[in-house]
Amino acid sequence: MENHSDETLFQALKEGSESAFKKVYEENRELFLNFARRYSLADEEVLDAYQDAYVALYENIQNGKLTTLKSALSTYLISIGKYKIMERLRKRNKHTNNELLLNNVEEIDDEIEAFDIDNDALSTEQKLLKKYFDTLGEKCQKILKLFYYQQYNIKEIMAEGNYNSENVVKSQKSRCLKTLKEAIKNSPQL
């Protein structure tokens, strides 16, 4: 049987490998679901929490907040998953046993503090903004994704998108933001 080390998989996730994305998801699924059994959540909610935790871990690999693995990928997933589970328990006004979440502090919990793991619902204005974002041209969407999701700096975007200079990137990005701003301003819905 092939045993890919976490390090190999982590590197592959960094590079955006789709097969690694699938493999890591599948490999840690059972472990996570077993772990989450101790909380009184329905099966669908647990699965939903796992998916949110997974997406959050992936985001923080992509945006460079997680650069070196200090622990197994499964440990990261479970630590982020705890937050996701707590969110759900709170939402349902269930008695939340914070101790349950806070004891068992992992050595990586400090690190996770710095991660982007919130996934709050969008406000009304943000929803409108999303509507216009979805209609932007491919080039604009790409540059904004690189900047705000992957948190690339201008130099990195220049290399990634084959731009000629940093100034070209900056003005392209400003133009995309301006298009969005104009759309909002002229929106009949406001």
Add this chain to the structure above:
Amino acid sequence: MMDKEQLLLKYFDGSLTPDEKVNFNQFLESDAEFKTQFEFEKDVKSVVRKTENNSFKKMLQGFESELSGAPSQEKQNFWKPLSIAASIAVLIGVSWFVFNSDVFNGTEELYASNYEKYPNTVYTITRGDATDESLERLAFEAYETDDFETAITYLFELKEKTRLDYVDFYLGQAYLANGDYLKATDKFQEIISINSEFKDEGYWYAALANLKLEQEEEAKKLLEKLIKMGTYKKNEATELLEKLN
């Protein structure tokens, strides 16, 4: 002092120094226009993150429906009978195993019996031509002599310098031969998606790489597509698909 645009850029790429942070906060308090721009960009950031995260979550939900569709879904239940079957098989004896080894068509064996390194069909290495020190020669010399690490290095360089279609295919080959099945799968998928001249071969090798990764469902899908194309390795693909089903 740094200009406002630069400060915002550095805020969002996370590179503000402590001094710049102070500067940043001063603007935020005293400059309404700066504040509006900052709030706007923060909203854009939330929207972009939401969009990306949603699309990744959709992919995960897709994996889930694949899992529930396939009978081999529950890994634990899947492996248990298999391990029992394995112990029984051992009891029955090695002689029978040798006699009827097809029963043991695990993915490992299926891979081994189907995998063959794709020959170098693109670059002729002629012996006397020692003056040829081109990257292509170095890459394919390494490839032909099974020195895949070196082949990968040179193919990578070649890829940077040229836009030759076959480079990606041979990179995939070198990864596969070198045991890096994840990278190999990605390369072959890329070849399939850009309709390269190696597309048919791409399906076959992507299927094999997926076998190694224990992604049997994925492997089956790829084989089905290859069979539909009806040219390269049609018989082998049909036979392998039957064994997987």
